[in-house]
Amino acid sequence: MKGRIYSIESFGAVDGPGIRLVVFFHGCPMRCAYCHNPDTWASDQFSEMTVEEILQKFERNQCFYESGGITATGGEPLLQLDFLIALFTAFQERGIHTCLDTSGICFDPVKTDMDKYRKLATVTDLCMLDIKEIDPVKHKKLTGQDNQNILAFARFMDEQGVKLWVRHVLVPGITDDDNDLFELGKFLATLKNFETLDVLPYHTMGVPKYERLGLEYPLKDVPAADKELVLVKKAQIMKGFSFQS
Numbered sequence: 001m002k003g004r005i006y007s008i009e010s011f012g013a014v015d016g017p018g019i020r021l022v023v024f025f026h027g028c029p030m031r032c033a034y035c036h037n038p039d040t041w042a043s044d045q046f047s048e049m050t051v052e053e054i055l056q057k058f059e060r061n062q063c064f065y066e067s068g069g070i071t072a073t074g075g076e077p078l079l080q081l082d083f084l085i086a087l088f089t090a091f092q093e094r095g096i097h098t099c100l101d102t103s104g105i106c107f108d109p110v111k112t113d114m115d116k117y118r119k120l121a122t123v124t125d126l127c128m129l130d131i132k133e134i135d136p137v138k139h140k141k142l143t144g145q146d147n148q149n150i151l152a153f154a155r156f157m158d159e160q161g162v163k164l165w166v167r168h169v170l171v172p173g174i175t176d177d178d179n180d181l182f183e184l185g186k187f188l189a190t191l192k193n194f195e196t197l198d199v200l201p202y203h204t205m206g207v208p209k210y211e212r213l214g215l216e217y218p219l220k221d222v223p224a225a226d227k228e229l230v231l232v233k234k235a236q237i238m239k240g241f242s243f244q245s
């Protein structure tokens with residue numbers, strides 16, 4: 001079996017605990033207005049790789065990964081569920097920590113093969129889940145997709161006992177509404193394996209990529225978020241969390 005891999009970063013420091021081999025899967029069904037990896041969307045830019053080839057890359061630098069492991073990110077790793085399961089199974093069998101960085105968008109409790117998702121949960125040590133917006137209408141406007149299955153995915157992984165780190169990108173005037181953030185906090189309080197909330201300031205560093213790819217940047221009039229705003233808004237999420245707890 002081969003996976004469609006956009007790229008691999010050998011020494012990732014922000015994609016889970018420790019230093020990690022970060023595997024960027026190709027393709028994503030979302031179209032987040034602030035995406036800084038639009039190059040992973042393009043249909044023909046990928047290499048086909050086997051699990052063994054990725055293991056070999058890991059083993060070449062294994063001594064650096066002692067407190068880290070492997071992270072599958074993208075793009076969207078869940079688009080290649082079978083390959084993802086095979087990859088994590090091989091790494092976990094070798095005692096290597098596995099982290100899934102996902103939007104959860106491919107999960108559908110009605111249509112998806114739940115046995116496969118249960119298998120995925122057994123080979124995933126940590127799930128880093130993006131919750132981009134709790135309000136379904138605003139979520140659709142921001143990403144082109146509904147968020148109901150994403151929230152269902154969070155509940156599912158939680159029920160399966162997978163640790164959850166949640167990220168929210170704070171975009172001024174778009175994902176910083178106090179009521180929505182309070183509701184997001186309330187939702188997080190319902191997840192018993194929720195461990196960490198990371199609120200990331202929206203930045204504009206992806207703009208040159210859009211220019212290179214000939215794409216129009218959807219948020220060109222939106223300023224970057226500053227650290228102070230992030231602190232205030234993170235406190236608002238935690239207010240909702242405490243309210244629900």
Ligand code: SF4
Pocket residue numbers: 028029030031032034035036037038040074075076103
């Ligand atoms: S889910 Fe991630 S890769 Fe996909 S469009 Fe959104 S930010 Fe980009």
